[in-house]
Amino acid sequence: MxxxxxxxxxxxxxxxxxxxxxxxxxxxxxxxxxxxxxxxxxxxxxxxxxxxxxxxxxxxxxxxxxxxxxxxxxxxxxxxxxxxxxxxxxxxxxxxxxxxxxxxxxxxxxxxxxxxxxxxPDGLSALDAMTIGTAGFTAAMSLYRMEISGQKPDQGPILVTGATGGVGSIAIDILSRAGYEVHAISGKEEQFGWLAALGATECISRHQLEWSGRPLESARWAGCIDSVGGDMLAGICTAIKPWGNVAACGLAGGIGLKTTVMPFIIRGVSLIGIDSPLCPYPIREAIWPRLANEWKPGxxxxxxxxxxxxxxxxxxxxxxxxxxxxxxxxxxx
Ligand SMILES: NC(=O)c1ccc[n+]([C@@H]2O[C@H](COP(=O)([O-])OP(=O)(O)OC[C@H]3O[C@@H](n4cnc5c(N)ncnc54)[C@H](OP(=O)(O)O)[C@@H]3O)[C@@H](O)[C@H]2O)c1
Missing domain, CATH: 3.90.180.10 (Medium-chain alcohol dehydrogenases, catalytic domain)
Incomplete structure (x- = not known):
């Protein structure tokens, strides 16, 4: 009718x-x-x-x-x-x-x-789906693509930047649901308790973060979901463990990317571009049911x-x- x-x-x-x-x-x-x-x-x-x-x-x-x-x-x-x-x-x-x-x-x-x-998808209300929205779908697509590139929880912690934002907060929730240890970078120190409640086991202040500028720093994280871009993304790439994956999905901190090839050719780090608006339909069909089940943000x-x-x-x-x-x-x- x-x-x-x-x-x-x-x-x-x-x-x-x-x-x-x-x-x-x-x-x-x-x-x-x-x-x-x-x-x-x-x-x-x-x-x-x-x-x-x-x-x-x-x-x-x-x-x-x-x-x-x-x-x-x-x-x-x-x-x-x-x-x-x-x-x-x-x-x-x-x-x-x-x-x-x-x-x-x-x-x-x-x-x-x-x-x-x-x-x-079964298991998601319309309200849940729009709470997830493009931001959460982007976080899920980041993890989906990182796992295709070999990311596994036992490689070590995954860093999430722009942590209090839509992409960041849902990324923390999904990653911890999927068994990853999650570290968060945020400009809002007063929200570290909120980030911990979402599943972040370590919170780092964006305002106190300094990158040395060296092509490689000591490797701290096994991967990253980055919604900030710019100097943050460049710095993170230098501190990713061998064979880790960095999903670049945002530009909240800038569109520039000044880096060297060293993280990619010495540590085999993969930089994965995330574009959710034009994500092909078969990949949407793979990700949304996961968002309603094993990756459903808790x-x-x-x-x-x-x-x-x-x-x-x-x-x-x-x-x-x-x-x-x-x-x-x-x-x-
Ligand atoms: N590629 C895609 O398909 C795709 C899809 C969705 C979103 N995005 C992009 O991802 C980014 C985040 O989107 P969103 O919807 O999550 O936005 P949001 O809810 O507004 O979150 C953005 C977060 O970024 C951090 N931030 C803001 N300004 C910053 C700065 N100058 N330097 C460093 N961090 C800053 C803040 O987190 P803290 O205060 O916790 O640091 C803020 O909460 C945007 O650039 C958006 O365009 C891309």
Whole structure:
């Protein structure tokens, strides 16, 4: 049975025109939004660093305007032209061009391309899935790729940077669930207790960290999930044990990378690039069920910092870009 989509509903729209770059809650009709063969009633979205860049205009994320924000979405199918999905199915999408090349999840209803839609895996609620969101999927994809490259818990501790953020906090949770010893680097010393409760056995202050600048330092960690980039990533590569893996997934500290080949050719360290928005569908199919089972973060209630409405987004984006994140913020539609 096809549920009626209301003639108009609310969406957080980003504009860039004669009046400048601005974003806020608009009233829209479904035909104003990107086309797609599946229509969903949205239940939750989330706030990722990229959403803050798009919503404030601090990063060139949206390729056309106006555009709904929200790179993640979960909801229930209300109309489907695809034989893979039927009305009533619970689904999710992370990345896949949402809020970049097509309207994103900050919208009460949305049309999606069925090629990118994942069924909500058994064992995850829509709220859990959006607490995980792109940030948690990225953390899981980092571990997935590190393990393909041979990472094992008995090689030693895994370092997580940007530890209080969305990627970092879920990485700590997943890694400790998967049997790894986890060390965390954070700029928020007052949150070391929170990081320990998530599973970090050692917390290191980002403000007291100094790298020698030598091509190789004494090897401390067996691998790393890094959402910071820049000098942090360069320094970490010099301190990874032989045959360890570093998943480079973020740029919260900068986009530069000044390094030497020494960690790679003397210690066999692998630097793994992580791009979650364009992650191929078969890899999504491999990772999401794990996120609902053996890698299901056990501390999602702690990581889910707030649940907000569309009207509250603006107030959160600025703090996120200033490094103030603590866990994840979920958006309820
Ligand atoms: N490659 C991908 O597919 C992908 C997917 C998702 C996210 N990302 C990237 O990953 C990064 C984190 O995303 P997120 O959603 O986790 O953001 P977030 O929730 O805002 O977390 C970012 C964390 O980075 C740390 N940080 C902030 N500014 C910093 C600075 N100047 N130097 C060093 N550390 C800083 C802070 O942690 P502490 O205070 O604890 O140090 C902050 O909580 C972003 O760059 C984002 O674009 C990439």
């Amino acid at each position: 096809t549920e009626q989509v209301p003639a108009s509903f609310r969406a957080f729209r980003i504009h860039n025109d004669d009046q400048g770059y601005r974003a806020g809650v608009d009233t829209v009709g479904i035909d104003e939004l990107s086309a797609g063969d599946v229509t969903i009633k949205v239940s939750y979205s989330g706030i990722n660093y990229k959403d803050a860049l798009a919503g404030t205009g601090k990063g060139k994320i949206c390729r056309s305007f106006p555009m709904n924000g929200g790179i993640d979405v979960a909801g229930t199918v209300v109309a489907s032209g695809s034989n893979r999905f039927q009305s009533g199915d619970e689904v999710l999408v992370t990345g896949c061009g949402l809020s970049e090349t097509r309207d994103g999840g900050y919208s009460e209803y949305l049309r999606l391309d069925s090629n990118w839609i994942m069924p909500l 501390k999602l209630d702690m990581i889910r910092n707030r649940i907000v409405g569309l009207d509250e987004l603006d107030g959160i984006f600025g703090g996120m870009l200033e490094g103030q994140s603590l866990g994840r913020v979920v958006v309820k539609l």
